[in-house]
Amino acid sequence: MRLATWNVEWFANLFDRNDNLLVDDEWSGRHDVTRAQQIEAIAKVFTALDADAVMIVEAPNTGRTQDSIRALTGFARAFDLRTSAAVMGFANETHQELALLYDPAKLKARHDPQGEETGKRGSATPPRFDGTYRIDLNIDATEDLVRFSKPPLELAITTAAGNRFRLIGAHLKSKVPHGAENRDAAIRISILNRRKQLAQAIWLRERVESHLARDEDVILLGDLNDGPGLDEFEHLFGRSSVEILLDAGLYDPNADKARQVRPGALPSTARFQLPGSGRYLSALLDYIMISQGLMNRRPAWRIWHPFEDVECWRMQELRDALLTASDHFPVALDIDI
DSSP states (O other), rough: EEEEEETTTGGGGGGOOTTTTSSSSSSSSSSTOBBHHHHHHHHHHHHHOEEEEEEEEEOOOOOSOOOOOHHHHHOOOOOOOOEEEOEEEEOSSSSSSEEEOOTTEEEEEEEEOOOOEEEEEOOSOOOOOOOOOOEOOSSSEEEEEEEEEEEEEEEEETTTTSEEEEOOOOEEOOOOOTTOHHHHHHHHHHHHHHHHHHHHHHHHHHHHHHHHTTOOOOEEOOOOOOTTTTTTTTHSSSSHHHHHHHHTTOOHHHHHHHHHOOOOOOOEEEEEETTTTTTTEEEEOOEEEEEEEGTTTOOOEOOOTTTSSHHHHOOHHHHHHHHHHOSSEEEEOOOOO
């Protein structure tokens, strides 16, 4: 089975209020890319990826008239993708949903949120991901009220072979200091954002540990917006969000390499243009982490990077599609399950 995660930048911009595809020459959310160009590129990547299930980060919006599931299944029909079914969890207010697009002949997926519902006061034990968690990060003895702007997607999966596991899709808080007007404000916002992100990672880790305590296999995948050694604020808190999740007993070879003392050249899953510099920044932000019980299932990871993966580089049409479709590249896991 092939599982994948892919952050599709501005996917929501490609649909009208009734979830019809906007195949035209108007600009998409991506720089110098029309909606028709991005739609075609996304379809080419999905076709080449040929995954049994893809966790879509920044999936189309669900709102008053829009529905992410309707948009995704309509996209699949338009391009004859075998991943013809979709499931999502709690909708959010960011127009960036989390949804799984999958092949119903290969697996069954059911939204199965864990934890208790909470009111505004929250809970001191890990609640449902659409709730509020009261947590002290042991930094200043101050209790934080933590919420997910994009609640993780919790799924109970049953494969065609009859295997069962838990699949959790996540899009953690960005650390970028949006809205900062000067250096001091940027530092303050960056620290606040990292604090929120670490709290979200702890919440996720506790959920993973609860599944492992019941001998359930777990796969956690998505855009974690972090990695060991990614920025200087990590020293303030001692570790990254990714390391917090790995410490739950999860494994991802790319994350494991990044946490080494002298890792050498690191893989990357995203490529951003730096404004005004004429350069690009590459980063490892997207992961597929598996629990130890799945390590004997012959897992094999692959980042579909147009410049770092030989096959993606050699196939010019695929290379161009990856660069046009999004600023993130898919991460895939082949596993016998």
